Amino acid sequence: MKTVATYSRKGGTGKSTISFILACFASAAGHRVLLVAMDPQGDGPRWASGGDRKLMEGDYFESPLGFTVLFSPRYMPELDTTDWDLVVIDMPPEVETVSQVNPNLWLTPLDGRDAVLDTMPVIPQMIASGAQVLFVMNKVDTAGKRVMETLHEGMESISERHEQVFFWSDELPVAGSIARVPSYFQPPWKVPFGKGTKGANSSLDLCTSVMGMLELRS
Numbered sequence: 368m369k370t371v372a373t374y375s376r377k378g379g380t381g382k383s384t385i386s387f388i389l390a391c392f393a394s395a396a397g398h399r400v401l402l403v404a405m406d407p408q409g410d411g412p413r414w415a416s417g418g419d420r421k422l423m424e425g426d427y428f429e430s431p432l433g434f435t436v437l438f439s440p441r442y443m444p445e446l447d448t449t450d451w452d453l454v455v456i457d458m459p460p461e462v463e464t465v466s467q468v469n470p471n472l473w474l475t476p477l478d479g480r481d482a483v484l485d486t487m488p489v490i491p492q493m494i495a496s497g498a499q500v501l502f503v504m505n506k507v508d509t510a511g512k513r514v515m516e517t518l519h520e521g522m523e524s525i526s527e528r529h530e531q532v533f534f535w536s537d538e539l540p541v542a543g544s545i546a547r548v549p550s551y552f553q554p555p556w557k558v559p560f561g562k563g564t565k566g567a568n569s570s571l572d573l574c575t576s577v578m579g580m581l582e583l584r585s
């Protein structure tokens with residue numbers, strides 16, 4: 368069983384979106400996938416259910432998209448490691464939740480300067496856990512080009528100093544945005560992997576990279 372925890376200490380950076388797309392991608396590749404939503408908003412479970420499910424704490428169900436979903440706000444339960452090839456944990460921004468999970472890979476979307484500054488204090492804890500860490504610049508179209516270049520350099524210098532830390536981006540100023548096309552995300556569960564847009568291709572590339580880091584076939 369491999370575990371990915373999607374975490375950043377700022378809201379709205381794309382944690383749920385990336386977790387959801389990764390769960391779709393991995394199950395489409397034939398893996399047994401569990402998406403755990405520790406995020407109390409339950410966006411992932413709602414999208415996975417087709418958008419209209421009334422969520423209750425502890426909800427556990429099969430998504431028509433091919434993976435299993437657990438809605439477990441702020442709480443990470445013990446799992447039977449033989450049941451799953453991949454567990455994707457969509458985390459809330461609260462720092463207290465970080466110590467509950469022990470992933471193989473921290474996947475950290477950052478949408479600009481505030482996200483980097485807010486998340487920075489938690490990064491040593493992530494690195495010290497021995498897990499891989501992947502920073503993903505996401506939704507950066509709204510940030511200034513110069514700001515993004517500076518962040519890009521800062522994140523790259525962290526990844527140069529720590530061999531298990533990686534930085535994922537395409538080219539500035541899009542800088543690895545997993546998608547720029549609003550219709551692709553409205554609602555995301557309808558077209559998880561629509562081809563033909565730069566964003567969609569880019570999110571496929573991200574999922575492929577993550578699967579490679581976890582040594583799972585994609």
Ligand SMILES: Nc1ncnc2c1ncn2[C@@H]1O[C@H](COP(=O)(O)OP(=O)(O)OP(=O)(O)O)[C@@H](O)[C@H]1O
Pocket residue numbers: 377378379380381382383384385406408410459460505506544545546547548549552
């Ligand atoms: N690459 C992207 N391009 C455009 N919009 C995006 C992208 N990634 C996410 N979004 C949009 O940004 C919003 C926030 O994304 P999401 O809900 O995944 O963030 P989050 O980090 O899970 O937020 P929260 O902290 O509230 O749980 C959503 O409306 C989503 O559709």
Ligand SMILES: [Mg+2]
Pocket residue numbers: 382383384406408410457
């Ligand atoms: Mg979320």
